[in-house]
Amino acid sequence: MTAAMLKYLPNLLTTARLLLALPLGLLILREQYGGALLVGVVAGVSDALDGFAARRLQAFSRFGAMLDPLADKLLVTVSFLSFAGVGLVGWPLAALVIGRDLVIVAGAVAYRLLVGPFPFGASVLxxxxxxxxxxxxxxxxxxxxLTPVPASLITIGSAVVVAAALASGVHYVVTWSLRAKRELAGERPA
Structure with missing residues (x-):
């Protein structure tokens, strides 16, 4: 592979991860959990490799910066929808996970249309x-x-998912609402 071609490697890995969402969802819906776990592991390895390749090759791009979290979100969204479809999680949990992302995307679109461009990046939360x-x-x-997980651990895990989704969702809404208010008032963002 030539050096010019290598700069595309991180985005190719991310695209491959994006394409894994369909087989992941189908395997979960067919209750072929071993295969789904294998696809999940491959997706995780590709996520680590695309980040490593981008840093090692100095192959950062705005496209890659947008595609990487999109691939992660698509995999998680498909997983939660499929889990709910086979009864491993309740629909309210799946709706919260997906609804949080929809609120953030709607907020980003509104900010872009009403205020202007914004730096693209994920918060720590x-x-x-x-x-x-x-x-x-x-x-x-x-x-x-592999091995059954105690129901209490799934319940605790669900509660942690709810808490993290709510905390990060509220953080985004408050942070970007205040930023939009400052921008529209003519103040420089903090």
Whole structure:
């Protein structure tokens, strides 16, 4: 592979991860949890590799910066919808996880239309939220594919997912609402 081609490697890995959402969802819906866990592991490895490759090759791009969290969100969204579809989680939990993301996307679109461009990046709480959701998804899949997980651990995990989703969602709404208010009033953002 030439050096010019290598700069596309991180985005290719991210795109591959994005495409894993469909087989992941189908495997969960078919209750083939071992296969779903394997797809999840491959997605996790590709996530680590695309970040490593981007840093190592100095191949950062705005496209990659937007595609990477989109791939993560799509995998988590498909997982929660599929988990709810087979009864591993309740629909209210799936709706909260997905609803949080929809509120953030709607807020970002509104900010862009009403205020203007904004720096694209995840907050620390958002990264924590994503980590909690991924750990919970792995816990559910491992509990189905490998060894049963106590119901109390799933309940605690669900509560942590709810808390992280609410905390990061409220943080985004408050932070960006205040920023938009300052911008529209002509003040410089903090």
């Amino acid at each position: 958002s990264k924590l939220n994503m980590g909690v959701q991924i750990i919970f998804c792995v816990l559910l899949l491992a509990g189905q594919a």
